[in-house]
Amino acid sequence: MSVIKTTDLTKVYKQGDYEIHALDGVSVEIENGEFTAVVGPSGSGKTTLLNAIGGLDDPTSGSVFVDDQDITKLKGNKLIDFRMKHIGFVFQAYNLIPVLTAKENVGFVMLLQGASEAEREARTTELLKAVGLGDIMKKRPNQMSGGQQQRVAVARALAPKPAYILADEPTANLDSKSTENLLDIMARLNKEEGITFIFSTHDQRVIDRARRVITMEDGKIISDEKRENEI
Amino acid sequence: MKTIIKIAWRNVWRNKLRSGVVFASVVMGIWAGLFVVSLSIGMMDQSKRSTIETQVSHLKIHAKSYIKDEKLVNNINPATLVELRKLLASEKRVKSVTERTIVDGTVTTAHGFKNVKIVGVDPLMEKTVTTIYDRLDTGTYLNQIKNNPIIVGRSLADDLKLDAGKSVSLSFITADTTSVSIGFKTEGVYSSGNGGFDKAHVFVKQDDLNELLMTEKTIHELAILCNTLEDAGSVADAINTKFTDIEARPWNVVSPELGYTDEMMGTSIMIILSIIIFALTFGIVNTMLMAVLERKRELGMLLCVGMNKRKVFTMIMFETVFLSLAAAPIGLLLSWGTISYFGAYGINLMNVEDAMYQFGYDPMVYTKLDASIYGMITLMIMIAASISSIYPARKALKYNPAEAVRAI
Numbered sequence: 001m002s003v004i005k006t007t008d009l010t011k012v013y014k015q016g017d018y019e020i021h022a023l024d025g026v027s028v029e030i031e032n033g034e035f036t037a038v039v040g041p042s043g044s045g046k047t048t049l050l051n052a053i054g055g056l057d058d059p060t061s062g063s064v065f066v067d068d069q070d071i072t073k074l075k076g077n078k079l080i081d082f083r084m085k086h087i088g089f090v091f092q093a094y095n096l097i098p099v100l101t102a103k104e105n106v107g108f109v110m111l112l113q114g115a116s117e118a119e120r121e122a123r124t125t126e127l128l129k130a131v132g133l134g135d136i137m138k139k140r141p142n143q144m145s146g147g148q149q150q151r152v153a154v155a156r157a158l159a160p161k162p163a164y165i166l167a168d169e170p171t172a173n174l175d176s177k178s179t180e181n182l183l184d185i186m187a188r189l190n191k192e193e194g195i196t197f198i199f200s201t202h203d204q205r206v207i208d209r210a211r212r213v214i215t216m217e218d219g220k221i222i223s224d225e226k227r228e229n230e231i
Numbered sequence: 232m233k234t235i236i237k238i239a240w241r242n243v244w245r246n247k248l249r250s251g252v253v254f255a256s257v258v259m260g261i262w263a264g265l266f267v268v269s270l271s272i273g274m275m276d277q278s279k280r281s282t283i284e285t286q287v288s289h290l291k292i293h294a295k296s297y298i299k300d301e302k303l304v305n306n307i308n309p310a311t312l313v314e315l316r317k318l319l320a321s322e323k324r325v326k327s328v329t330e331r332t333i334v335d336g337t338v339t340t341a342h343g344f345k346n347v348k349i350v351g352v353d354p355l356m357e358k359t360v361t362t363i364y365d366r367l368d369t370g371t372y373l374n375q376i377k378n379n380p381i382i383v384g385r386s387l388a389d390d391l392k393l394d395a396g397k398s399v400s401l402s403f404i405t406a407d408t409t410s411v412s413i414g415f416k417t418e419g420v421y422s423s424g425n426g427g428f429d430k431a432h433v434f435v436k437q438d439d440l441n442e443l444l445m446t447e448k449t450i451h452e453l454a455i456l457c458n459t460l461e462d463a464g465s466v467a468d469a470i471n472t473k474f475t476d477i478e479a480r481p482w483n484v485v486s487p488e489l490g491y492t493d494e495m496m497g498t499s500i501m502i503i504l505s506i507i508i509f510a511l512t513f514g515i516v517n518t519m520l521m522a523v524l525e526r527k528r529e530l531g532m533l534l535c536v537g538m539n540k541r542k543v544f545t546m547i548m549f550e551t552v553f554l555s556l557a558a559a560p561i562g563l564l565l566s567w568g569t570i571s572y573f574g575a576y577g578i579n580l581m582n583v584e585d586a587m588y589q590f591g592y593d594p595m596v597y598t599k600l601d602a603s604i605y606g607m608i609t610l611m612i613m614i615a616a617s618i619s620s621i622y623p624a625r626k627a628l629k630y631n632p633a634e635a636v637r638a639i
Contacts (some may be wrong), residue, residue, distance in 0.1 A: 047262075047633075047637070051633040054535070055480060056535055056630065056631075056633035056636075057630045057632075057634075058632035076540070077539045077540065077541075080534065080537055080538070080539045080540070081539070083535065083536070083537055084536065084537025088536075089532075089535050089636075090537060091532065091535075091636050092637075093636075095528055095529060095531075095532035095636060095638075097238065097529065097532075097533075098245065099238055099241030099242055099245060099528070100238065100241075104234075108536070109536050109537055110236070111234050111537070112537050112539075112542070113537070156536070157536075168636075168637075173380075174568065221258055
């Protein structure tokens, strides 16, 4: 059963007199528990597709169904609430809140959801330990390495127990060791907790571990390969 | 909300230099504004007090005819005067009274002449109402020279090159319309703090003047000090109710410009404080706008992960209010300290003494500020901070999360 489904998705940007078709009739279905990499050259539409799936950007036409809910019909705070409950985001530049500690950053989304202090305490501790950061919970982002910050970002994305994690170039700023470490964590979460991961990436190390690789070019899906490899 | 407030407070101190500059601006703005206001109030208050102490008193009584035409013959009717004295003696709100004989005349010396009001006073009674005796630059107050002593103002003395011990000639018209010129000896030179008044008023003994005018004791004016300034109006009303040929006028009627002082100061204070707050508002908006633009990616992330627009708005609002209000107590404390110090010891503006004197101000200024004004500026800063937060917060809400998270 597909849990994310896009139908004839288009996104057109106007640049002066020119129109740029960032997405050009993209229809794709992603099933529960997939570990998918969306790849392609810069400007191929990877990030635009992830933004549309995550409800961060309105498509020009087409629809995006997440758990049978057409999120293109949701606006304002309803859309924000939907994102908070269903989708976790991991960004290329980590985007942690600099004034909060690792633990506070992870617990922040739960706080927005109204989770109790006890719930937050238990979940944030569990997640930070799971990503191997049990010993730096009280450090702020400027006291952590890039790899550590990205692991905190993953823990933050997981904190509200979303069904889907959208990760936009999550390893772009990481060294090899940190990348492997991060991918191990994500693979484990995918396997053990059934969380669906969708990456947009250029990174061959991520592509190699994905079980499905969707290749885009000029806003279109040009190939969609499913693999049986062990992630 | 607690976390939003915590993040907002910590965000204020993320860029310590920038926040420090705004912090210092708010402190200096408050201090400068309140100090200027306290200086103005101190000057105006002193000028008002000085004018009341030396010229206007709390209230004055004249014959109605004298108010219309200040002629020698328009004195207070002797019978009325007797009744008036009785009334004033029994009036508990009246602290002290002095009676004056006033005639227009000319003071002449070898260096020139000036038209003046010659005020005949009983030195002992006068001392209970005015403080001219205490404002002598040189000489004494009508108690040393036996024959025809005169007290002149500083500016008149400067114009006519007079000093204590020097002789002058006073010319005026007597009751029988005879023009007389009589020699007087300068016993003292006073400075009331108002150059204009000092140039136009000389004081002589009432008995001397009445003798020269060839009249019985003629009284043109009664000057009265009440227990408080606020009593002046009601005492004047009581007198005016009883007498028909005289009119008692409180200080703010005798000298309307003094009456406008408080009102004028209130308006001036509001204008000064508003200008300062307005300038601070721009500084705060600018800083917060920079903070919002600088943190575009972070704000985009907050919108992505589920922080709704109301919470983002609230966070920016708190940041702005914290940034503004954190400095306010220090600014207020610094202002209070400075104003209290100069309120006790004064600021000596001797380098502009002449200008101050001509405009009726004492060069020694004591700063003064009511507690209500400290409260008012705090309230104004809070309102300004809240208003300042709207534009940056709205700017933050307009971010497209997808674009914002990828901002460089």
